[in-house]
Amino acid sequence: xxxxxxxxxxxxxxDEYIVAAFKKxxxxxxxxxxxxxxxxxxxxxxxxxxxxxxxxxxxLLAVRNEEIHPLCELVRELKAEHPRAGLRAFTFPLEEECV
Numbered sequence: 002x003x004x005x006x007x008x009x010x011x012x013x014x015x016d017e018y019i020v021a022a023f024k025k026x027x028x029x030x031x032x033x034x035x036x037x038x039x040x041x042x043x044x045x046x047x048x049x050x051x052x053x054x055x056x057x058x059x060x061l062l063a064v065r066n067e068e069i070h071p072l073c074e075l076v077r078e079l080k081a082e083h084p085r086a087g088l089r090a091f092t093f094p095l096e097e098e099c100v
Contacts, residue, residue: 002065002066003065003066003094004063004064004065004066004094004095005063005064005065005066005069005092005093005094005095006061006062006063006092006093006094006095007060007061007062007063007064007069007072007090007091007092007093008059008060008061008090008091008092008093009023009059009060009061009062009076009088009089009090009091010037010039010041010057010058010059010087010088010089010090011057011058011059011060011086011087011088011089012044012047012055012057012058012085012086012087012088013035013036013047013055013056013057013058014055014086015083015086015088016035016058018079018083019058019060019079019083019086019088020033020060022075022079023060023075026071026072026075027071028062028064028068028072028075030062030063031060031061031062032060032061032062033058033059033060033061034058034059034061035056035058036049036056036058037056037057037058037059038056038057039057041087041089043084043087043089044085044086044087045087047087057087063095069092072090073090076088076089076090
């Protein structure tokens, strides 16, 4: 079975809405990392400082090949609904699942 690793980054302030949308769409298995800092091309820097307040969160998901298109559609919808959330998603081939 071909799978992909998906890395989703978004503003911490949008966490509740983003996670709820993923769960509602059937993407319930994930690992979440919080307190991330960085700068992107589509949003203000989130550096956890007085000048650049806020942080980012990231969701890490392993999804089957047939789930990639629905997941990308979800990300596009969420980006349109919340343009200031700095939502971005990246996919990487998942070579092996060690169980």
